[in-house]
Amino acid sequence: MTELLLTGGRVLRPDLTVERADVLVSQDSGEIVAVDEPGALDGDDELDAESGLVIPGLVNAHTHVAMTMLRGLADDKPLDAWLREDVWPVEAELTPEDIRAGAELGLVEMIRSGTTALSDMYFEVEEIAEAVDQAGMRAVLGFTAVTVGKDEEGARADLQESLDVAKRLDGAADGRIKTTFQPHSLTTVGEGYLREFVPEAFDAGLSMHFHANETRDEVTPILDERGVRPLAYAEEVGLLDGDAYVAHGVHVDESEIDLLAETDTGVAHCPASNMKLASGMAPVQDLLDAGVTVGIGTDGAASNNDLDMFDEMRDAAMLGKLAADDASAVDAGTVVEMATANGADLLGFDSGRIEAGANADLAVIDLDAPHLTPAHDLVSHLAYAVRGSDVRHTVCDGEVLMRDRTVEVFDEAAVRERAAERAAALVERAED
Numbered sequence: 049m050t051e052l053l054l055t056g057g058r059v060l061r062p063d064l065t066v067e068r069a070d071v072l073v074s075q076d077s078g079e080i081v082a083v084d085e086p087g088a089l090d091g092d093d094e095l096d097a098e099s100g101l102v103i104p105g106l107v108n109a110h111t112h113v114a115m116t117m118l119r120g121l122a123d124d125k126p127l128d129a130w131l132r133e134d135v136w137p138v139e140a141e142l143t144p145e146d147i148r149a150g151a152e153l154g155l156v157e158m159i160r161s162g163t164t165a166l167s168d169m170y171f172e173v174e175e176i177a178e179a180v181d182q183a184g185m186r187a188v189l190g191f192t193a194v195t196v197g198k199d200e201e202g203a204r205a206d207l208q209e210s211l212d213v214a215k216r217l218d219g220a221a222d223g224r225i226k227t228t229f230q231p232h233s234l235t236t237v238g239e240g241y242l243r244e245f246v247p248e249a250f251d252a253g254l255s256m257h258f259h260a261n262e263t264r265d266e267v268t269p270i271l272d273e274r275g276v277r278p279l280a281y282a283e284e285v286g287l288l289d290g291d292a293y294v295a296h297g298v299h300v301d302e303s304e305i306d307l308l309a310e311t312d313t314g315v316a317h318c319p320a321s322n323m324k325l326a327s328g329m330a331p332v333q334d335l336l337d338a339g340v341t342v343g344i345g346t347d348g349a350a351s352n353n354d355l356d357m358f359d360e361m362r363d364a365a366m367l368g369k370l371a372a373d374d375a376s377a378v379d380a381g382t383v384v385e386m387a388t389a390n391g392a393d394l395l396g397f398d399s400g401r402i403e404a405g406a407n408a409d410l411a412v413i414d415l416d417a418p419h420l421t422p423a424h425d426l427v428s429h430l431a432y433a434v435r436g437s438d439v440r441h442t443v444c445d446g447e448v449l450m451r452d453r454t455v456e457v458f459d460e461a462a463v464r465e466r467a468a469e470r471a472a473a474l475v476e477r478a479e480d
């Protein structure tokens with residue numbers, strides 16, 4: 049099988065117009081070969097896009113995919129208490145096998161809701177990489193270093209591991225996996241460690257990804273201690289020197305928005321997590337107006353509680369309007385771009401647009417549904433009305449990951465069962 053034809057549907061083009069067209073993709077190169085009028089192209093195999101809309105596969109710009117294991121375990125708390133009292137004690141009990149099971153579960157959930165690429169922060173990254181390889185998806189992975197509560201040796205080992213993993217796994221899964229150097233956040237990694245290891249990561253040419261300005265409690269201590277805003281501090285220690293994107297960026301002032309724009313530092317906006325943990329409202333329209341590249345992420349399943357990027361687009365649009373006090377802010381087309389082209393840009397993949405030469409990362413939405421009728425504006429539907437369960441097929445790198453809602457790359461029932469069993473045992477261990 050070398051060429052696959054998505055036929056009979058409508059196609060979302062990079063300028064956000066929709067036209068009736070067929071899409072031909074190469075399974076050898078993993079790229080889109082051509083987009084042409086219905087019937088003009090031939091393939092060796094076909095995917096039926098009749099009464100469907102072909103869109104770029106969605107890009108989840110910030111998640112902790114294995115945290116599906118903690119879904120619904122601890123809700124209704126603010127970030128700091130949630131991490132320290134609930135999440136970290138349970139995460140301390142996670143085995144590599146648990147992380148593999150949680151990652152597979154999360155990837156199946158993503159495939160079923162049209163996501164083809166993710167940016168992940170976690171540990172036991174080899175397990176996550178193997179799951180991504182099997183899933184046939186694209187990912188930016190990394191080992192997240194935390195130094196609070198660790199002695200000097202443990203702290204240094206964490207940062208060294210983050211460097212080593214980023215070097216080791218870059219280019220894995222035939223280039224579908226890239227990596228980032230990942231200090232967890234500006235308050236959970238000590239200054240001395242940042243000053244030592246960040247330049248090393250920069251010299252090694254690594255991209256960087258970290259949590260920043262997520263809650264007010266992360267801003268105040270830095271301001272009090274150093275007299276500068278967190279992102280000014282991040283710049284001082286070299287975190288904005290190279291190719292970097294931060295998760296959240298909720299509590300950023302004008303000077304920090306300018307700094308992000310000047311240093312070409314992107315933001316992975318996580319609206320559901322920000323609402324659920326009551327972290328605050330990111331000034332997304334201001335960031336976009338300043339020229340900052342903003343993608344959308346679900347964050348982990350324990351603070352969302354699902355990995356459905358359609359939900360996330362809707363949340364981003366709604367919260368962006370509230371934050372700007374302006375119903376025209378963060379409009380439908382903008383969130384669709386954030387979840388596709390912008391996300392791909394942050395992750396460094398040539399995906400997120402349906403055009404010859406781009407990566408063949410696609411999803412087909414079934415439009416035959418009451419909640420998608422009538423079809424005045426399909427971009428509006430993508431932002432406000434489509435659900436993950438409306439995805440009929442998912443394709444990444446030219447390969448079919450889900451056909452007619454059957455996941456082809458995993459035994460879905462086995463993945464669910466294994467994750468449920470391991471999650472139950474995990475909680476029992478954590479309670480002992």
Ligand SMILES: N[C@@H](CCSC[C@H]1O[C@@H](n2cnc3c(=O)[nH]cnc32)[C@H](O)[C@@H]1O)C(=O)O
Nearest residue numbers: 112135139169170171192194259321347348
């Ligand atoms: N827990 C490990 C390494 C951290 S992995 C990345 C961490 O980010 C945590 N995390 C998940 N969501 C958020 C968030 O919104 N903000 C900050 N951290 C988060 C997640 O639970 C996980 O512990 C250690 O202490 O050595």
Ligand SMILES: [Zn+2]
Nearest residue numbers: 259295347348
């Ligand atoms: Zn996070």
